[in-house]
Amino acid sequence: MTESANRFGIIRTPFARAVMEAVRVLVLGAIAWLVGLPLPSAVQAADVHPRLGVPITAETAARADPTVFADGRGLPPGRGNASEGQAVYGQRCASCHGPEGRGGHSGRLTRARSPLSSPPSPSASASAGRPADRTIAAFWPYATTLFDYIRRAMPNDRPGSLGDSEVYALTAYLLALDGIVAPEAEMSAASLPAVRMPNRDGFLRMDRPEPPRAR
Numbered sequence: 333m334t335e336s337a338n339r340f341g342i343i344r345t346p347f348a349r350a351v352m353e354a355v356r357v358l359v360l361g362a363i364a365w366l367v368g369l370p371l372p373s374a375v376q377a378a379d380v381h382p383r384l385g386v387p388i389t390a391e392t393a394a395r396a397d398p399t400v401f402a403d404g405r406g407l408p409p410g411r412g413n414a415s416e417g418q419a420v421y422g423q424r425c426a427s428c429h430g431p432e433g434r435g436g437h438s439g440r441l442t443r444a445r446s447p448l449s450s451p452p453s454p455s456a457s458a459s460a461g462r463p464a465d466r467t468i469a470a471f472w473p474y475a476t477t478l479f480d481y482i483r484r485a486m487p488n489d490r491p492g493s494l495g496d497s498e499v500y501a502l503t504a505y506l507l508a509l510d511g512i513v514a515p516e517a518e519m520s521a522a523s524l525p526a527v528r529m530p531n532r533d534g535f536l537r538m539d540r541p542e543p544p545r546a547r
């Protein structure tokens with residue numbers, strides 16, 4: 333320090349000091365400019381995102397939790413009847429479930445063969461018993477959860493791709509095939525919770541005790 337002070341001491345006149353000051357400002361300015369130069373692009377970089385997807389709409393956000401409860405809470409607007417449902421079924425469901433909900437390679441949907449409410453045969457052991465009949469009339473206690481399931485999970489190869497009115501129409505069609513609703517009935521948030529499924533009382537309610545809490 334002393335050395336450099338001596339070095340500058342040689343030119344310690346007011347003019348020289350002013351020149352040195354100007355040089356200092358220029359050098360510092362240049363450094364600041366050089367360091368500052370990448371700043372705008374760095375700021376831009378922070379602003380740049382992958383630009384994938386599109387901003388979420390309120391409708392999509394509402395569908396992020398599509399739960400429909402047994403009592404009908406959560407049912408969306410829309411409506412559909414069996415003849416509309418028949419058309420959608422032919423295009424989106426029949427390839428797996430067969431025409432009119434049976435005969436396809438995936439689960440049979442219509443014409444229950446053994447309602448769950450039928451008493452088990454005394455000779456049938458748990459392992460020897462037939463698998464549960466999972467047709468809609470036997471296996472679904474509420475039409476509202478059938479709507480929820482179809483909207484959420486079907487078609488199996490493209491779940492979530494159906495519009496709400498299409499799901500109402502499909503529900504109407506599948507229920508009408510088994511005579512649970514009239515062929516001309518229109519399903520909507522108002523009418524669907526009023527549908528009484530034929531096997532609603534064929535299920536056992538199990539109130540399981542809360543498991544002990546881990547400490």
Ligand code: HEC
Nearest residue numbers: 424425427428438439466467468471482486487488489502
């Ligand atoms: C690519 C084949 C495929 C298509 C298309 C398809 N499903 Fe399914 N579906 C399945 C399979 C597989 C299951 C069984 C899924 C499981 O148990 O996890 C199933 C199960 C179901 C069930 C539940 C049956 C039960 O009680 O267990 C319903 C109801 C249903 N599908 C309705 C539909 C409707 C309505 C459509 C048309 C929108 C449709 N499916 C299209 C393959 C398909």
